[in-house]
Amino acid sequence: MGKSRTKRFKRPQFSPAGDCQAELAAAANGTELEEDDGPAAELLEKLQHPSAEVRECACAGLARLVQQRPALRGLARREAVRRLGPLLLDPSLAVRETAAGALRNLSACGGFEVCDDMVAKDIMTPLVPLLRECSDGLDSNQPPPREEKEQSRSSVENIANEAVNLLWNICECSSRAVSIFTREGCLESVLKCLSRFPTNVDLAVSAAYCLQTVTEDNPELLRAFGAPALQVLEAAMRAPASSMAYILLKTLVAGTVWNLKDIIPSKSQAETISAILKILSEVLDVDAGAVVMQMKEAEAQRLRAAAETEERSGKANGVGLTDDDEMEETPPGRRVRRKTMISDLLPPTNEELREATALLTAQQTALEIIVNVCCSEDPSDDEWEEELSSSDESEAFMESSLGDGGGQLLSPLCLSHETHAALTNVHIPRKVFEKTAFPSSAAVDVCSRSPTWKPLVRKMNTVQWRALVCLQSLVSLLEVEHLGGAPALQALAQHLSTLLFSQPDLTEHADFLEAISGALRALLQTMAAKNIAQCMTPDQLMTLCRAGIQSGSVGVRVNVVSILGITGSVLAKEDGALETLKAIGCFLLEVATKDPSLVVVGEALDALFDVFADGSEAERASVQIRLLSALKEFQPVFKMKIRKEGKGRYSPDQLCVLDNVKTNLRRFVAYQEAVEKRLTA
Template sequence: MGKTKKGGSKPHKKNPTGLSSLASLDIDENPNSSRGPIVNIIEQLQSTSNDEKMCGLQTLSTLCQREQNIKGIMNSELIRIVFPLLVDNDENIRHACAGSLRNLSAVSADVCEKLVELDIFTPLQILLNEYAHSEWTPVIDGKVNALNQKSDTFLQAVNIVWNLCESTSVALDFFNQSQLLQSLMRCLNHEVFGMDIAISVAQCLLVISEDNPISWKILAEYATDFQTILKIEGNHKATILRTVIAGVCSNVPMLSMQNLSLIIEALSKTVEVNHRQILNELTSRLPISESEAEQKEMTSVEIIDEEMDEETETEASERRLREDMPTELDNDIKDVGYLLSAQRIAAEVLTNICSTEDNDMSEGMDDSDPESVHDYDVSEQQNGNQVTADKISTEISESIRAHKIVEKLWERSQPLAENVREILYVSGRNLFKRQNAMRVASLLCLHNLCNAMTTEELGGPSAIYNVWLDLGQQTFQIQQDYESLEASTSLMRATLEHLKKSPELFREVSDTDLQLILDGIRTCDKSEVRANWLRMLGILGCLLPEALVKKITEFILETTLKEDDVWTISEALDSFMDMFSDNDWNQIVYELNVITKSKELEKILKTKIKQRRRELGDRYSAVITIKTNFSRFCKYLETQQKKFVPSH
């Protein structure tokens, strides 16, 4: 879906597609060169021959598949010439044009901004209005069991709108002025328009409804239609449609208030599905390796070439239709992709439902009190019951618990078996990425719920400790990408905040266990992950015996002196101050020469803040607060040491 189908001119034995190879289509530094492919495409698109136009559009679609060509395409006159073909009289040309532009709009936000700047919305609106002002309904082409050309053109156009509005607010403004919203709403009727179109329209509405009050009034008028979709059951297509509509409703204040319980119930059904079992079954049917898949593809092409001379045009046309038909495995892969996307969206919607501005503010202000010198005991603010009803409503909390959302998200966040991961990585890259994105979204949602619910609501200290322990084992035993590692450590950090008053759970933490964490921090090259680990060390320093606290103190001081990232330094110093909230640890301060090192760190932090103020962005005020607290902390340590008599 989204790629234009090859067709048009009769295939030749040496080049069955009639197109240039990808390698021959690379654009040189001068895209308007007389030898360049762009000039050839422009000539074809300006030809009076529809066959020539089709060939040009197919070549453009191929060009868009190579990242190195995008800049040359966008800097040429080609795009302005392509736009009018969206409303060409020939249905084949409209379809090929829509497919090419959809591929282009999916490249990046910068490309979308350029497309809007060049006025893609004018022909796009004309095209969609033709569908809106007619009795059109989709038709399934029985030969390929897919939407016919006119219907697929509409689908491509909706996806272009979706990509544009997701990438730039200017596109959203154009959409608001276009009055297309009402006409799109009717396409949510999947019994008339089919699931593919209903899903794409719903995903477009999800983007359009976010922080867009202009759309809310219109969408609120369709409350009954939305409620019907929120209750649908069925296959994975039904799952993603229900899930996306739950997201749309959560974006619209009136719909969210009226249907909160129904929304959470719909999302609960989505995250309940056991994706690991489904992927286990699917991977047993995937090709063993890329080389095997490539070998099969090469063999298929060779057989076609041998038969080409004896084919009639009718036979060739029927063969191309059969080649375009998805196999049963293709359909199953697509369906599982729908499920994984639905579960990711469900986690993201739940995150938004349980988020508040206050919650966001607390991210950067964790443990700092600018008015306090020695009030380091922040446990009353950040213990297991730190979040009260002003951060999550009773209705949401009860619904989350009633549907066991936390438990279900925890299941979705579990890593796949190693053999399944390997097969997906080699033979199902798209599913691998979707599964990983879903896992990250689930972890981040759990992180948010940890910040928004009490310890009791989350199952109690023991349950939370087990989550922290499991995540730690996964972190050190399973190879993870940066996004997964950051999400995992963020959740670990959030769970540990709930355990500040449960030191008995950490009695079995040994020097070896602690050393594993310290070694992990030393080898970590991502500042956000290091910041999470250092924050956790500060909390552990409040829970572990003095011998391990000394080791943590020494590590934080040495690591922070070498740290380059300002935010990581501030997080480390904040966690360092936490360790002294319940105990002054005067002997440790004396033995490790903490005061001298702390003064050195204070100077380093001040210097780096001046140098990198702009880089800090929204975190600047939090870093300044930590700097102020740390200055007071250093003075406090000096005062305490003057009274202290060291033991030798």
């Protein structure tokens, strides 16, 4: 398994001010867009208006419009990027901010293709000098400004926040943008934004996201990090965790520092790695369910207080609520008038929701960083390593099958002593295990009842899924004693089984099924290698595999097939497992002959080799299910599929491995012929 940091995820987007009502209303009502006379053409035309206020309102309208997917194609056709780009350097600060916000939303909603197109259309040309101007405006060495200059400073920070978010989105999708970032010296500007963390944590978080992205696998940029830059990062890591936003900031900066580990002096390596993992450990220590409940209650109290204040104000002015007023629900016993203004069209400004979201994002990010800490540049889950070298077919097959312990191989993982010690000293394994539990049912229930809080349910699930992925790395990496010993692994296997079979319909939860099947696979592989008794019953095993093989995810199908191979190879050495081995063999044969993916087919064949490589029970089972004749019949079909489907659909590494499986199949057939001849003699 390689690095796991997800490259695209839903971003907080720019929310334009609510003073451009006509333009925003037109954009908000433009769900049924027409090719020629929709709102896009009118808004783009107004970008050239001599009035700064009109330009600002047009940008604000576009910031809303780009969040509607049907609008993206029309905006691309009308060259929206080329028309918005120059406004990043508009004389009006308000226009700069809304133009940057519109482009930020376009990059966040449009995905990889849109971001690549933005770079191709030269968005970096105005963006780089805008960042430099913002950096100059943020210079903390300037004397204390007057009140009007303070307002200007605030505007500069707002512009910087939108610009850095735009830069982050583009750099995450475009290697060319990262090259421009490095070449044009954007690092200094982004670090200046990060240094504002004591007074503007939102800007600092945006800068930290950007830095974590551009420092990953970028040796050229790393050379630009001198002592002053490292001091800025260190200061941010040491910031007090006074809010969930600061916890998120510290987590992101820890990820950036991990990316920089190769330039940190060797004498400071241990201390730095320890500091990084201590931050991640502290993030995982927080009970997210409890925080969500606390924030929801705080919101309810605030709304009750606001309703009471409004009610008192209405009575004082002789104004009461009527049945005709549009209402919104608040906590029981209170109703408050819904304000019918354009700001209602915008995402709600809710500090409690922002805090809960920041914590869940921090925990997800922490788990992703731990995976990156654990994993070197490993082959992907769709690749195998070469295994055979002996010329004698049956002996070569036996040696390879007994040697790999069952299932697909992962390249060896290794950690420095400093990293290994830091992982265990701050109890990372235990805290990751705890995060694999289902989210708090009370928190899920509370969030599910509120439309604005409901997205947090998905975020809580994502933390669990990331923890399961992280668990795979830890189980593959650490020695059994550092994971708590054999009893802890058996308890963990039981825990994962309970999680798995508590789902009423496994196939409806693809993300969860992929994460937990991968975790089970890694755990069972470790337990098999250490001769630790496994906990899944044959019925549970077959239930998992029947559900998993129906998944549209190749990863899920590979995992369940590998699990069968691991478990079957253990059972083959035991007495009384004949019927289970027959069921496993029939299942794997069906997968090998019917699955549309050659990757899954190859894994199923490898699993068959593992299960039926040795043992008297396995030999009897193979004869009773007529394994030899089935594989002989499938052998030419497999060769033909590799020849016809391989090129263009699979990578060179995958083709090399499939060719190796083809060779193994020929050797296994020869081995089975010898087995059948001996048993029937």
